[in-house]
Amino acid sequence: MKNRIFSIFYHEYERRLQRKILNSEIPHHIAVIMDGNRRYAGQMGKDSSFGHVMGGEATERVIEWCYEIGVKQLTLYAFSTENFKRSEEEVDEIFNVINENLLKLYSDPRTHEKETQVRVIGDRSKLPAFLNESIEKIEKATKNYGKFYLNVAIAYGGRQDIIQAVRDIAGCISNGKLSLDEVNESLISKHLYPAPGASVPNVDLVIRTGGDERVSNFLPWQANGSDCAAYFCAPFWPEFRKIDLLRSVRVYQARETEKKQEQSYRVSKVVNFLEMGTREEKSEEIGQPQSI
Template sequence: MKNRAFGVFYRKYEQILEKEILSSEIPDHIAVIMDGNRRYAGQLGKARSFGHAMGAEVTEQVIEWCYEIGVKQLTLYALSTENFHRSEEEVDGLFNLINEKFLKLYGDKRTYEKEMQVRVIGDRIRLPAFLNESIEKIETATEHHRKFNLNVAIAYGGRQDIMQAVRDIATCVSSGKLSLEEVDENLISKHLYPAPGVSVPNVDLVIRTGGDERVSNFLPWQANGSECATYFCAPFWPEFRKIDLLRSIRVYQARKDEKKQEHSYRASEVINFLGIGKCGEKSEELGPLLPVNKQRVS
């Protein structure tokens, strides 16, 4: 009875929260560091493969939730370059699980109804042939879709991504295909994974589960350059709920509001300093600055 009552309360709270966040700006691009699968399995006395399997189920739900609320781009950190230091058994198990999910997306009619484009970012040379075949299959089948973009980071590292882009650009410059004057931020972005092709856009919100407050070399160019919001939460990835996603978006919206208030505050200071009156006319004298009432959020 108690669990039932809690379930009713949870659903009601979720509805209220969703209505609240839908009344404001939804982030175009959310990037997720899906952390905690192994610790989740460990606290239940299960094998690590169990945690990864449960996490993969949540991943499917998160894709649905993001599509439903209007997110345009979702990037998931499935396997980092650092993860290759784990046991061969665990890494092979992850390859098989990821492959299974790609094949499921390929055969799922919802992929095509959503017009979901699926792309992989990372060093594909480090992936087994069967996984690369499945990646090629799902990417080709969805390459013309533009309504919702799912980017899956496999064998990915942010520094490695920037390094390969620099090498690629340097090769183009040395061969005469590019001049140094043509190298700018936009060009560098185009050479990042999944180059060659349309680059992954700037990130609006980074979410990390599992309690750690770090971004683990994930999309440094797209995240740091855009001053995106970050949301660190305690639940392990298999425990991640829709409420957690909605809360993260609320944090993003609060940050946007703070930035707007900050810009408004600075504009008021400039107007006050210049002594511009209500009609836009400059006062004859620039007296002492009047304080502008505003609670600043650090």
């Protein structure tokens, strides 16, 4: 009985919260650091593979929720370059789970009904052949879609992303395709993963689960450069609920409101300053004797 009452309360709160956030601006691009799979498995008395499988199920739900509320671009941190330090057995487990989820996305009718373009960002040379085959398969099948973008970061590191972009630009300069004068922020952005001209855009909101308050080398160019909002929450990734997503969007909206108020205040100060200067000039003109 107690669980039933709690469930009713939870769903009513979720409904009201969603209705509230839909009345304001929804972030265009959300990036998620999906942390806590292993700790969740340990908490449940299971091995790490169980946590990664449950994390995959959470990922499927979050993709659906983001599409539902109107997010246009979602980037998921599935496997970082630092994750290669884990045991070979666990790395293989994670790659198998990622592969299964990509193939599930490929065959899921919702992917095609919602015209979801799936793109993988990261150093593919470090990935096993079977995973690269699945990546190519789903990217090819969804390359012409454009209603919703799902970016999956695998073997990804933010600094490495910037390094490969700089090397690519240096090569273009060396062979005469670009001049040094053409190098600017926009050009660098275009050469970031996944490919020149089709890179991941600036991030509006970063979410991290699992309790840690750090961004772990995730999209530094796109996140830090855009001064995006950040939402850190305690639930492990497999426990992430729709309410957690809605709360993160509420944080983004509150931040946007503060930024607009601050901007409005600054504009008001400038206008007042200019008006004061104009009044002083008029007073001086009135006080001056007219020439005969």
